[in-house]
Amino acid sequence: xxxxxxxxxxxxxxxxxxxxxxxxxxxxxxxxxxxxxxxxxxxxxxxxxxxxxxxxxxxxxxxxxxxxxxxxxxxxxxxxxxxxxxxxxxxxxxxxxxxxxxxxxxxxxxxxxxxxxxxxxxxxxxxxxxxxxxxxxxxxxxxxxxxxxxxxxxxxxxxxxxxxxxxxxxxxxxxxxxxxxxxxxxxxxxxxxxxxxxxxxxxxxxxxxxxxxxxxxxxxxxxxxxxxxxxxxxxxxxxxxxxxxxxxxxxxxxxxxxxxxxxxxxxxxxxxxxxxxxxxxxxxxxxxxxxxxxxxxxxxxxxxxxxxxxxxxxxxxxxxxxxxxxxxxxxxxxxxxxxxxxxxxxxxxxxxxxxxxxxxxxxxxxxxxxxxxxxxxxxxxxxxxxxxxxxxxxxxxxxxxxxxxxxxxxxxxxxxxxxxxxxxxxxxxxxxxxxxxxxxxxxxxxxxxxxxxxxxxxxxxxxxxxxxxxxxxxxxxxxxxxxxxxxxxxxxxxxxxxxxxxxxxxxxxxxxxxxxxxxxxxxxxxxxxxxxxxxxxxxxxxxxxxxxxxxxxxxxxxxxxxxxxxxxxxxxxxxxxxxxxxxxxxxxxxxxxxxxxxxxxxxxxxxxxxxxxxxxxxxxxxxxxxxxxxxxxxxxxxxxxxxxxxxxxxxxxxxxxxxxxxxxxxxxxxxxxxxxxxxxxxxxxxxxxxxxxxxxxxxxxxxxxxxxxxxxxxxxxxxxxxxxxxxxxxxxxxxxxxxxxxxxxxxxxxxxxxxxxxxxxxxxxxxxxxxxxxxxxxxxxxxxxxxxxxxxxxxxxxxxxxxxxxxxxxxxxxxxxxxxxxxxxxxxxxxxxxxxxxxxxxxxxxxxxxxxxxxxxxxxxxxxxxxxxxxxxxxxxxxxxxxxxxxxxxxxxxxxxxxxxxxxxxxxxxxxxxxxxxxxxxxxxxxxxxxxxxxxxxxxxxxxxxxxxxxxxxxxxxxxxxxxxxxxxxxxxxxxxxxxxxxxxxxxx
Numbered sequence: 001x002x003x004x005x006x007x008x009x010x011x012x013x014x015x016x017x018x019x020x021x022x023x024x025x026x027x028x029x030x031x032x033x034x035x036x037x038x039x040x041x042x043x044x045x046x047x048x049x050x051x052x053x054x055x056x057x058x059x060x061x062x063x064x065x066x067x068x069x070x071x072x073x074x075x076x077x078x079x080x081x082x083x084x085x086x087x088x089x090x091x092x093x094x095x096x097x098x099x100x101x102x103x104x105x106x107x108x109x110x111x112x113x114x115x116x117x118x119x120x121x122x123x124x125x126x127x128x129x130x131x132x133x134x135x136x137x138x139x140x141x142x143x144x145x146x147x148x149x150x151x152x153x154x155x156x157x158x159x160x161x162x163x164x165x166x167x168x169x170x171x172x173x174x175x176x177x178x179x180x181x182x183x184x185x186x187x188x189x190x191x192x193x194x195x196x197x198x199x200x201x202x203x204x205x206x207x208x209x210x211x212x213x214x215x216x217x218x219x220x221x222x223x224x225x226x227x228x229x230x231x232x233x234x235x236x237x238x239x240x241x242x243x244x245x246x247x248x249x250x251x252x253x254x255x256x257x258x259x260x261x262x263x264x265x266x267x268x269x270x271x272x273x274x275x276x277x278x279x280x281x282x283x284x285x286x287x288x289x290x291x292x293x294x295x296x297x298x299x300x301x302x303x304x305x306x307x308x309x310x311x312x313x314x315x316x317x318x319x320x321x322x323x324x325x326x327x328x329x330x331x332x333x334x335x336x337x338x339x340x341x342x343x344x345x346x347x348x349x350x351x352x353x354x355x356x357x358x359x360x361x362x363x364x365x366x367x368x369x370x371x372x373x374x375x376x377x378x379x380x381x382x383x384x385x386x387x388x389x390x391x392x393x394x395x396x397x398x399x400x401x402x403x404x405x406x407x408x409x410x411x412x413x414x415x416x417x418x419x420x421x422x423x424x425x426x427x428x429x430x431x432x433x434x435x436x437x438x439x440x441x442x443x444x445x446x447x448x449x450x451x452x453x454x455x456x457x458x459x460x461x462x463x464x465x466x467x468x469x470x471x472x473x474x475x476x477x478x479x480x481x482x483x484x485x486x487x488x489x490x491x492x493x494x495x496x497x498x499x500x501x502x503x504x505x506x507x508x509x510x511x512x513x514x515x516x517x518x519x520x521x522x523x524x525x526x527x528x529x530x531x532x533x534x535x536x537x538x539x540x541x542x543x544x545x546x547x548x549x550x551x552x553x554x555x556x557x558x559x560x561x562x563x564x565x566x567x568x569x570x571x572x573x574x575x576x577x578x579x580x581x582x583x584x585x586x587x588x589x590x591x592x593x594x595x596x597x598x599x600x601x602x603x604x605x606x607x608x609x610x611x612x613x614x615x616x617x618x619x620x621x622x623x624x625x626x627x628x629x630x631x632x633x634x635x636x637x638x639x640x641x642x643x644x645x646x647x648x649x650x651x652x653x654x655x656x657x658x659x660x661x662x663x664x665x666x667x668x669x670x671x672x673x674x675x676x677x678x679x680x681x682x683x684x685x686x687x688x689x690x691x692x693x694x695x696x697x698x699x700x701x702x703x704x705x706x707x708x709x710x711x712x713x714x715x716x717x718x719x720x721x722x723x724x725x726x727x728x729x730x731x732x733x734x735x736x737x738x739x740x741x742x743x744x745x746x747x748x749x750x751x752x753x754x755x756x757x758x759x760x761x762x763x764x765x766x767x768x769x770x771x772x773x774x775x776x777x778x779x780x781x782x783x784x785x786x787x788x789x790x791x792x793x794x795x796x797x798x799x800x801x802x803x804x805x806x807x808x809x810x811x812x813x814x815x816x817x818x819x820x821x822x823x824x825x826x827x828x829x830x831x832x833x834x835x836x837x838x839x840x841x842x843x844x845x846x847x848x849x850x851x852x853x854x855x856x857x858x859x860x861x862x863x864x865x866x867x868x869x870x871x872x873x874x875x876x877x878x879x880x881x882x883x884x885x886x887x888x889x890x891x892x893x894x895x896x897x898x899x900x901x902x903x904x905x906x907x908x909x910x911x912x913x914x915x916x917x918x919x920x921x922x923x924x925x926x927x928x929x930x931x932x933x934x935x936x937x938x939x940x941x942x943x944x945x946x947x948x949x950x951x952x953x954x955x956x957x958x959x960x961x962x963x964x965x966x967x968x969x970x971x972x973x974x975x976x977x978x979x980x981x982x983x984x985x986x987x988x989x
């Protein structure tokens with residue numbers, strides 16, 4: 001394994017490599033090196049994040065390049081989402097598309113592999129020589145920006161890779177003179193499935209084709225055109241199970257082989273495109289017109305040196321510089337350019353389009369990157385930041401809605417919110433408006449006015465109910481923030497209607513704050529969810545628990561502090577966040593990592609929380625926590641990231657924090673001060689001006705800003721984006737003492753006063769005799785109103801004064817009015833009176849994560865809905881075996897149970913279901929026992945009702961046994977993991 005010392009030696013060698021060229025090739029690269037003692041590229045280590053949970057790849061790419069040419073070491077497993085992981089002992093080959101740091105796997109298109117024999121199957125890790133893969137040693141690897149090298153032990157081949165923006169170049173050095181081979185495998189991909197592939201041998205030295213696949217991106221196509229530096233002596237194409245001597249063919253699986261007799265050095269250059277083979281060839285001929293591998297490599301080095309030079313840092317800690325520039329490098333790997341050299345690209349509508357201005361991009365991991373990555377670009381590369389906005393707006397025109405998580409012109413639907421909105425609003429707030437702002441505001445509103453993913457309830461009730469939509473608390477909080485961004489942009493454009501409408505919605509975060517516990521908490525049927533454990537990772541939150549989402553209201557920090565008792569009390573709550581136990585209960589969530597207390601730096605919801613101290617009397621604690629995070633969560637080792645890189649967000653946090661700034665609320669034009677890591681930082685945004693940030697007396701002990709000067713004058717606790725772009729000078733006077741300087745925090749963001757929604761304290765949704773209902777409110781001075789409606793009667797609203805009892809099935813509606821504020825949304829809860837008392841006895845217990853309301857959840861008359869987990873009972877890795885006590889002797893003519901299946905979740909319809917009846921609860925008679933027939937690969941979410949009818953039984957008890965498949969099958973993304981059974985409702989007639 002590569003050690004830090006070896007890394008330093010390799011980084012130092014980059015400077016030598018830049019000079020190792022003739023004058024024509026190296027002149028531009030040399031001029032960068034001459035300006036400083038050491039090239040910036042030499043500080044970058046692309047292996048950082050390839051171990052642990054970083055999910056990065058080490059291969060060759062240009063800044064924001066279409067091509068990511070990198071080795072693949074495995075095609076499955078969560079730790080292998082990028083295709084490469086340090087723990088894997090073999091290399092399958094070198095493919096041309098990869099994702100940087102995502103928590104889901106895809107890509108790995110167009111794999112080439114040099115070897116010493118004709119083998120078209122990859123083999124396995126235990127016997128690499130049984131296929132075309134090869135063992136390798138990390139000591140033989142080298143990676144610098146735009147270049148990768150490795151020695152393939154099984155074949156004695158040295159492979160080198162480099163890339164331009166839309167094309168790539170391979171160089172293979174064989175150690176023998178007899179026949180050598182290169183394999184092309186289009187079946188290969190990272191966790192996706194080929195749908196259609198084509199290969200055509202164009203002549204004695206060229207091959208073309210495409211790979212179309214379905215995975216995370218449901219419809220992904222890559223065309224390619226490749227040439228070899230020497231004619232191959234023979235070659236062939238295999239389609240599916242055909243012979244391997246075809247010259248061309250099309251099918252689901254396609255592979256090819258090329259034999260070279262006596263050639264010791266074989267070079268390959270390849271262009272790719274989403275449009276056509278012709279465009280792939282055009283990309284190649286435009287960007288790599290000849291066979292000079294060194295020139296391509298040098299151009300890549302020059303491009304990286306130029307981009308990384310947007311921030312120049314000065315300091316004595318060389319390791320910190322390496323962490324910094326490696327982070328900045330990771331920030332520039334995506335989004336990826338998608339348009340060809342002629343501007344064409346395949347759009348989200350499947351049609352071919354041409355960009356009128358700038359490039360089209362793909363890989364928008366917006367739930368992650370809106371927080372810091374996109375704000376970083378508004379400082380260091382405002383032109384590209386606007387390019388990204390134009391790309392998002394164009395995708396909206398093609399797809400009908402702004403992207404949520406776009407991949408290869410596919411909407412993956414991954415994660416929550418509509419976070420194109422803050423990216424657009426952030427650029428607008430900072431004066432970057434070279435896009436159609438009118439259309440942008442319309443598109444933002446359109447995303448917010450949908451009915452999907454809980455938005456229908458959010459618009460009607462002011463929050464997302466946990467029994468009607470998954471991850472309801474997180475959705476409510478992030479929708480509220482996105483809505484504030486729409487309001488802010490509406491205000492900036494003078495649109496009062498948009499401002500007032502979405503300012504009101506921006507207050508909705510208050511509707512899930514439970515003052516009795518001090519946490520953001522889910523609601524079901526108008527009640528707070530029970531039981532409640534703030535440490536539990538449950539279906540109410542997105543990759544988090546209550547601790548990690550309670551502090552998310554970046555647009556209204558004063559309002560959030562007020563809910564928690566004011567700035568001082570808010571600081572105490574932050575102390576608890578960072579100091580409480582690291583224990584996490586509930587479902588397994590590997591994304592929750594990098595823990596300090598309940599703060600999880602390895603996942604994005606926590607990322608702005610250290611900076612929230614700057615709004616309290618204990619501002620100095622921001623410096624303490626930020627320095628601790630920079631030192632503890634990042635390093636120059638392969639496992640140097642505390643969580644997924646997430647397309648640059650994890651690194652963008654470090655880059656911004658290291659220069660002393662952070663965007664607590666994207667959509668505003670300011671950055672909060674932190675604790676700068678370097679003595680001097682120069683920011684070059686590309687407009688000819690330089691912003692200089694100086695930290696006087698900075699050291700490992702002097703971490704506290706005692707004073708900050710802006711252009712020589714004492715400033716607030718923040719700086720505006722325009723100051724940075726105009727070349728302002730910030731001077732931090734650092735101290736070893738935790739002083740509390742007289743900083744002023746940003747002016748409170750405009751706030752539209754709205755009364756929060758009331759909540760109920762009632763019995764269960766289903767009852768037999770009566771149900772007590774009490775109505776509560778966070779504001780004790782609020783006036784509460786309610787109405788009760790049945791099938792035959794609708795009562796008008798009246799003031800609530802005391803608890804009341806329900807005697808029949810009905811709907812209770814409630815709202816609140818506070819002085820000086822708009823009235824609240826109207827919430828509603830439904831209650832069902834069931835005809836007789838019945839109970840459920842559990843032989844196998846249900847999961848506390850999915851309870852359907854408790855022990856009566858399977859027989860309460862409330863049916864679970866597809867895709868919404870709140871009303872389902874879950875059984876993980878075990879059979880479901882329950883007995884329904886009918887409360888007396890009853891005639892049974894039919895039994896039915898509903899089961900959920902959802903792909904790609906781990907929820908399966910049982911493989912077999914058995915129904916039994918009994919009079920004494922001890923001796924049971926089987927009345928139904930059959931396997932369940934269902935398409936286990938059917939995508940999406942559906943319910944399978946297992947019905948036994950035509951029965952003529954007298955019983956006091958009914959037993960239901962549903963047999964679990966135990967684990968997810970090998971072909972499933974959760975292969976080998978415990979399978980779930982979700983059940984609801986058991987109906988007995």
